[in-house]
Amino acid sequence: MSASAAKVSRKENSNHDAGDETSEKEQQEAIEHIDEVQNEIDRLNEQASEEILKVEQKYNKLRQPFFQKRSELIAKIPNFWVTTFVNHPQVSALLGEEDEEALHYLSKVEVTEFEDIKSGYRIDFSFDENPYFENKVLSKEFNVNEGGDPVSKSTEIKWKTGKDLTKRSSQTPNKAGKKRQHEEPESFFTWFTDHSDAGADELGEVIKDDIWPNPLQYYLVPDMEDEEGEDDEEEDEEGLEDIDEGEEEEGEDEDGEGEDGEVRAAAGRHGYCKQCFLKEAADGPPQQARGDSGNKPPAEPEQRCYGD
Template identity: 90%
Template sequence: MSASAAKISRKENSNHDGADETSEKEQQEAIEHIDEVQNEIDRLNEQASEEILKVEQKYIKLRQPFFQKRSELIAKIPNFWVTTFVNHPQVSALLGEEDEEALHYLSRVEVTEFEDIKSGYRIDFYFDENPYFENKVLSKEFHLNESGDPASKSTEIKWKAGKDLTKRAGQMSNKAGKKRPHDEPDSFFTWFTDHSDAGADELGEVIKDDIWPNPLQYYLVPDMEDEEGEGDGDGVGDDDDDEEEGLEDIDEGDEEEGEDEDEDGDGEDGEDDGEDD
């Protein structure tokens, strides 16, 4: 290789190394700028969360009088809450026959979200005098503990003698006559003593987020199905049946007329034969 060629080669390598160094420096600067922009986005997200929380708190207060009025109206309907729970697919899976009997004494349900919504909520179940336990109110509360982790606590149920459904439930079956899966509570009331995973308490979330906002939709489920069934019986289906019956009558009439014509035809032929004789 000539001297001039060697110089050119070294120059090219030098330029390539410089380009790599420049590229790495630009990338590092870009990463630092991205981090700064991301911090601004996070700051705005936190600000949005605070403002959303204020709006939610505002509307929680505005909804309270309507929840109170709804509770007063529900109190006029016997067995409203037990019917609502039985009609809810997820809750009904936890109900044995004796659970349902006990829930017939449930007169009111209240869900209270704490002022700092993120910190938790409480569900209160109000019961009339009943043969199962002494409590007038059973509550379960979900909150954040001192370390900021989800936790829960609940009312201790004061069972009457021989009426503890959480102990008897293991030998009970659900309405369909099938044993419940082992990973499900043996009784609805076992839920009050289960604090193993407060952050993933499905029943609490279902009651708070699905049933409580509009319990009427589950209370009315069977009635709506019955109305649809009645509509099918009184509507198009009956018309079809009438039309089929009408067609059958027409067919039978045609067959009878055909038979009469055949008989008359035979008689005339016989007379003609006699005249010929």
């Protein structure tokens, strides 16, 4: 390589290295700017959350009179809440037959969100006098402790002698025939004693966010077994109608074939094809083909046409 060529090569390598350094510097600056912009986005998101909480608190207060009115109306409907729970796909999976029997005494459910919504909520279950426990109200409360961790606490259930559903090793499936999700069946009422993971309490969240806002939608869910039975009956009736119609059509076909045979025979006796015979019959009674007079038997009928 000549000296001039070596100088050119060193110059190109130098420019390439300088270009890489510039590119890396620009990328680092872009990353820093992206981080700054993202911080602004996060700040706005946090601000939006605070505003949303304020709006939610405002409307929670406005909704309270309507919740109260709704509770008064629900009290007029027997077994409203147990029907609602049985019809809910997630809650029903936790109900054994004895749980369902106990919930027939459930007269009222109420969800109360605390003044600071972020701090938690409470669910109250009011019961009529029943053979299972002494409590009139069972409650479970969810909140945040001083360390910012979610915790829960609940009413201690005062079970009557021999009626503690949480100590029974197994229960029969509920009347709806829905299978339990747990391998070792637990009573619905164990929820009041389970505080292991308050931050992921699915039943509490379902009641608060899904059932409580509009329990009527689950109370009115139709019985799927009844609907299936009605559908089967309709299908059976349609099948019988199809069979009847088919038999009628077959009968009509057989009658038609019999009549057609008789017409052909009559036409043959008069020396006509079927079509000419019918035409002659329309014009007047068909005449027997003439034979010799006297006592001789009539001659064979004259063939009058060469049709059918």
